[in-house]
Amino acid sequence: MVETKELMEEAVKFHGHTCPGLALGVLVSKYILEHGHDFSIDEELVAVVENDNCSVDALQALLGTTFGKGNLIYRDYGKNNYTFYNRDKKKAVKISLKGEPYSHEEYTREERLKMLLESDPNEIFNIKEVAFDPPEHAKIHESIICDECGDPTMSTRVREFKGMQICIPCYQKLTKN
Ligand SMILES: [Zn+2]
Numbered sequence: 001m002v003e004t005k006e007l008m009e010e011a012v013k014f015h016g017h018t019c020p021g022l023a024l025g026v027l028v029s030k031y032i033l034e035h036g037h038d039f040s041i042d043e044e045l046v047a048v049v050e051n052d053n054c055s056v057d058a059l060q061a062l063l064g065t066t067f068g069k070g071n072l073i074y075r076d077y078g079k080n081n082y083t084f085y086n087r088d089k090k091k092a093v094k095i096s097l098k099g100e101p102y103s104h105e106e107y108t109r110e111e112r113l114k115m116l117l118e119s120d121p122n123e124i125f126n127i128k129e130v131a132f133d134p135p136e137h138a139k140i141h142e143s144i145i146c147d148e149c150g151d152p153t154m155s156t157r158v159r160e161f162k163g164m165q166i167c168i169p170c171y172q173k174l175t176k177n
């Protein structure tokens with residue numbers, strides 16, 4: 001058993017404050033930590049998250065899935081869904097919030113936080129094994145110098161404009177009017 005309280009303390013050190021969102025991420029992480037035989041915490045673990053709220057910081061702090069390492073993938077869907085892949089064991093699990101646990105109308109923030117930290121992940125999440133189809137490893141692309149601002153820019157992000165090769169922010173500026 002991994003103690004939720006200790007995980008929360010660890011996550012707060014990274015995140016900077018205590019909040020219900022972080023507690024959700026702690027519960028997600030707790031599930032993965034308790035299933036270490038399927039999801040060891042190393043470079044082989046990949047997390048795909050569908051929001052960029054406080055909860056994701058708990059994953060970064062507790063599971064080592066980070067943006068910089070490339071094993072934290074963000075999809076902007078606005079959902080509290082977390083899918084984990086273990087490249088080593090070819091296993092995948094999807095953890096999805098069932099509804100809003102302990103609604104804002106009924107409980108204060110402090111009450112919600114307390115109840116969340118006392119919850120079992122299975123109470124508030126749907127947890128199911130899913131097909132193993134992890135996102136591909138990020139490829140390294142050559143850089144092209146933006147003809148407008150001079151920044152070296154990954155070739156796949158360069159836009160053509162009036163015979164120039166330009167970066168996205170420059171493209172947006174030049175095509176605004
Ligand atoms: Zn927060």
Ligand SMILES: [Zn+2]
Pocket residue numbers: 146147148149150151166167168169170171
């Ligand atoms: Zn530019």
